[in-house]
Amino acid sequence: xxxxxxxxxxxxxxxxxxxxxxxxxxxxxxxxxxxxxxxxxxxxxxxxxxxxxxxxxxxxxxxxxxxxxxxxxxxxxxxxxxxxxxxxxxxxxxxxxxxxxxxxxxxxxxxxxxxxxxxxxxxxxxxxxxxxxxxxxxxxxxxxxxxxxxxxxxxxxxxxxxxxxxxxxxxxxxxxxxxxxxxxxxxxxxxxxxxxxxxxxxxxxxxxxxxxxxxxxxxxxxxxxxxxxxxxxxxxxxxxxxxxxxxxxxxxxxxxxxxxxxxxxxxxxxxxxxxxxxxxxxxxxxxxxxxxxxxxxxxxxxxxxxxxxxxxxxxxxxxxxxxxxxxxxxxxxxxxxxxxxxxxxxxxxxxxxxxxxxxxxxxxxxxxxxxxxxxxxxxxxxxxxxxxxxxx
Numbered sequence: 001x002x003x004x005x006x007x008x009x010x011x012x013x014x015x016x017x018x019x020x021x022x023x024x025x026x027x028x029x030x031x032x033x034x035x036x037x038x039x040x041x042x043x044x045x046x047x048x049x050x051x052x053x054x055x056x057x058x059x060x061x062x063x064x065x066x067x068x069x070x071x072x073x074x075x076x077x078x079x080x081x082x083x084x085x086x087x088x089x090x091x092x093x094x095x096x097x098x099x100x101x102x103x104x105x106x107x108x109x110x111x112x113x114x115x116x117x118x119x120x121x122x123x124x125x126x127x128x129x130x131x132x133x134x135x136x137x138x139x140x141x142x143x144x145x146x147x148x149x150x151x152x153x154x155x156x157x158x159x160x161x162x163x164x165x166x167x168x169x170x171x172x173x174x175x176x177x178x179x180x181x182x183x184x185x186x187x188x189x190x191x192x193x194x195x196x197x198x199x200x201x202x203x204x205x206x207x208x209x210x211x212x213x214x215x216x217x218x219x220x221x222x223x224x225x226x227x228x229x230x231x232x233x234x235x236x237x238x239x240x241x242x243x244x245x246x247x248x249x250x251x252x253x254x255x256x257x258x259x260x261x262x263x264x265x266x267x268x269x270x271x272x273x274x275x276x277x278x279x280x281x282x283x284x285x286x287x288x289x290x291x292x293x294x295x296x297x298x299x300x301x302x303x304x305x306x307x308x309x310x311x312x313x314x315x316x317x318x319x320x321x322x323x324x325x326x327x328x329x330x331x332x333x334x335x336x337x338x339x340x341x342x343x344x345x346x347x348x349x350x351x352x353x354x355x356x357x358x359x360x361x362x363x364x365x366x367x368x369x370x371x372x373x374x375x376x377x378x379x380x381x382x383x384x385x386x387x388x389x390x391x392x
Contacts (some may be wrong), residue, residue: 003050005032007040010057011278014285022295034292036285039063047072047229052385053295055288058083058275059148059351060231061305062204070306070356073323073383075295078303079287083280088151090255090274091229092159093201095135097268098197098225098251100355105130134368136160141195143167143188143211149201150174155183180231192220197227204231214239217248225251229274232256299360299387310352312360319387320361320372325380326352331359333378338363341371356382364388 004018018025025036036051036055036166041063043055053390054064055077057181097103110128112119140156142149145167156163156344157179165178166185185191188211192198198220202208212226212235220226226249228235235252237260243249244266254259255339257269275284287303294300300311307323324330331350338345338361347362367386375384 002033002293003029003031004034004036004292005029006036007042008038010036010038011281011285013282014057014289016337017286017289019272020292021297023293023296034296036288037063038284042121047074053077053292055079055292057281057284057288060203062231070197071382075301075307077288077302079284079291080271080303080337082283082287083275083277084147084151086277086280087148087229087274088155089105091148091152091156091227091268094199094229094253095140095197095225095266096228096254096269098227099135100132100204101130101267111309135197136328138162138196139164139194140202141191142182142303143165143191143198144201145170145174145178146201148229149172149199150177152199152201154179157181161197164191164194178361189216192216192224195221195224196240197225200234202230202232202234204233209233210236210239212236212240212256214242215357217243220248222248224251225253228252228254228256232258237261267369270297297387303370306353307356308351308358310349310351310360311360312316312347312349315362315389317346317362317364317389318367319389320367320375320384321387322359322361322375322384323382324357324359324378325356325382326355330357330378330380334359334361334375337371337374337378343367343371 002023006024006025015025031050033052035052036057036058037054043065046064051074053075054069056064057079059078059080063075064076066076068209104174109123112122134223136159139162140163142153142163145153145165153163153165163182164185165182166188214236217239240252241264244252244264250267251266253268255272255274256268257285261267262269264291291303298314301307302311303310343360344364346364349360351358372386375381
């Protein structure tokens with residue numbers, strides 16, 4: 001049984017997964033083996049000696065110190081795609097809000113005083129001030145064709161839009177899900193110049209920060225509408241304000257409003273509602289719980305942001321999991337120590353991701369504490385632990 005601490009309120013579906021597998025779960029758990037988190041910021045969190053993994057019920061991991069986790073051998077999981085439909089639906093709503101001046105019209109209608117005016121006549125007389133174009137036959141540009149981007153692109157096709165997409169790292173899985181009617185662009189600049197509506201679906205990294213900067217915003221089609229349901233920081237605010245002022249950009253719809261843009265009339269601020277559906281919260285919590293439990297129980301890794309994917313069926317013996325710097329001869333040293341201690345390797349899997357390698361090793365015999373300490377003493381070993389089997 002593992003001790004799992006929760007931050008924020010985690011949907012019951014996730015708690016049930018963990019509790020049904022015999023783990024202790026709750027916000028008051030001390031010295032946890034694992035953590036499940038939504039939006040709580042963990043950058044100042046002190047890692048206890050038992051902490052092995054953090055699972056984020058959501059896609060973004062900006063609230064988790066991923067680099068520090070990697071240094072300490074702590075696996076970080078996220079749940080890409082679990083909230084994809086909820087975000088996609090809000091993007092579609094954002095398309096309409098940006099085009100049809102619905103927000104402005106509703107605000108004006110609410111301002112009418114029934115005791116002073118004939119509301120029906122005022123509505124008919126004033127409605128022309130809130131006219132806006134239909135999205136059908138317009139061009140939607142989707143930046144980033146991951147789980148959400150693909151769904152948004154396909155939704156654009158269903159709305160009779162011309163859809164273009166840009167993603168230099170398009171996965172095979174995403175490509176298979178993408179409508180054949182979506183035209184892939186060779187560059188971001190080409191997409192910006194071709195699009196009436198631009199929807200951003202990329203993670204916030206040092207490479208993507210201010211992705212839409214002053215230079216790129218000057219390349220968008222005049223009057224374009226930009227939708228950002230990914231992360232604050234992807235659009236350079238000062239450049240955006242300038243583009244709104246000169247009407248290069250006619251509307252900016254964002255799920256991440258900030259003080260700098262909140263009061264601008266060309267901005268439609270949405271209070272981070274993309275994943276705020278009961279379905280998305282259930283899916284995210286359950287996926288995060290399964291990822292965390294699979295790792296703590298069997299050492300298997302799926303959908304980690306800092307460790308390689310590595311999954312191997314269990315046998316009845318002990319399982320050794322090891323993370324190490326991806327340098328020569330470490331595997332040789334590991335197998336030499338195991339052989340010297342009389343441990344027979346029944347199965348083994350090695351995967352690497354950048355400078356980090358991860359190993360799952362099943363043995364026929366119980367791993368001795370002295371063997372584990374010898375393995376941990378190898379230069380370049382980041383983490384090593386034993387998961388005891390039913391047959392040992």
